[in-house]
Amino acid sequence: MTQGQVQHRINLKTQALACGRGDAVLVADLSLEVAAGSALLLRGPNGAGKSTLLLTLAGLLRPISGTLVFEGADPEAGPFIHHCGHKNAVRPRLTVLETLRFWADLNGSGPLPPAAALERVGLARTARVDAGYLSAGQQRRLVLARLLVSPRPVWLLDEPSAALDAAGRELMAALLVDHLESGGLAVIATHDDIALPGAATLTLGAEA
């Protein structure tokens, strides 16, 4: 199901979007456009609303006002968004491979089998280890593998490089470049320098 969406090129457009938690508006009057094949880096101080904006874009929070459209998305073809928040959704007592297989079952699996995805993110040796024993950086790598096993055109990543080592950051940048080249779209909230050629930057909360 998710396969069909990859062929679609999805553009993200918002108009006068306001989002926040409860009654507190964090991001107001935001009009942005992210075309298929390009990335947007969200920057801004802590509490500027980066995570809230990502949750809103993912449809997990209702926008306070304004419109939010994913052009080219086919609502019949299943979900097309990957959202990776602060929480890794990794539970002790399941092995690394079991965790990834569960995500592939849940989100619909693509051409890349879970074992190969683990290989790609450098966790092949820990496949049979209890996921609860993974370090913070290894858990983030496991989350990256979740993006690979179920191809979806829209990636919304909330500080994906937190806790990653230098090699991990290079890996993440490489995965993002592959994703964009295949026509995907990414919005990334980050405090780090991510080597993404041609990525636009939006700084939130500068005036507030």
Place this chain on the structure above:
Amino acid sequence: MSGFLGVLQRELRLNLSGGGEVLTLVLFFIIVGAIVPFAIGPDQVLLASIAPGIIWIAAFLAMLLGLDRLFRPDRDDGTLALYRLADMSMAGVVAAKVIAHWLTTALPLIIASPFLAMILAMDGPTFARTALSLLLGTPALAAFGAFGAAVTVAIRRGGLLAPILIAPLCVPVLIFGVGAIAPLGGPDQASSAMLFLAALSLMALALSPFAAALAIDWGEE
């Protein structure tokens, strides 16, 4: 379908591997039943006559005790957000969870119930009917419980709220559950109570996943 089986498999793995939670609930069930003879005295006739009610109350309490682990751990570690973007409906996730909850909570209690029947001096035929009524009635308890857990999952420290919220919903289950074992009215009331119990379970199982899914979506927004 693979998503449904994936959720089911994960829940079973998490509940059965290592934690010992299943054993804790079974021990709780047996202890609740076993303290009754101490509280009301060793009158075998009296015990035998109230035994079905005691077993049902013990099962009810044990099932309420396990409710908090249904959605809260998933909310805390971010899996609940993942479910909302999954390639399956939230109702499907809840349905898989209800089935896993019944398999890892109610079924062990039913398997342990002969032990309680022995302590409470129940005779064979009465116990057989008790086991059957538990088998038919506990799915309704699991389904109502899932609804209660879904409504309270967004509330911090809402762990004790779910049992209080769903206890009134479960009263009919208890009435028909005990009625199916110890008929008070006429000769044919037990079998019709059994049918009502089965109907309650089927209805609760069919409706609660949708209600719970709605409650989770609203609570998270």
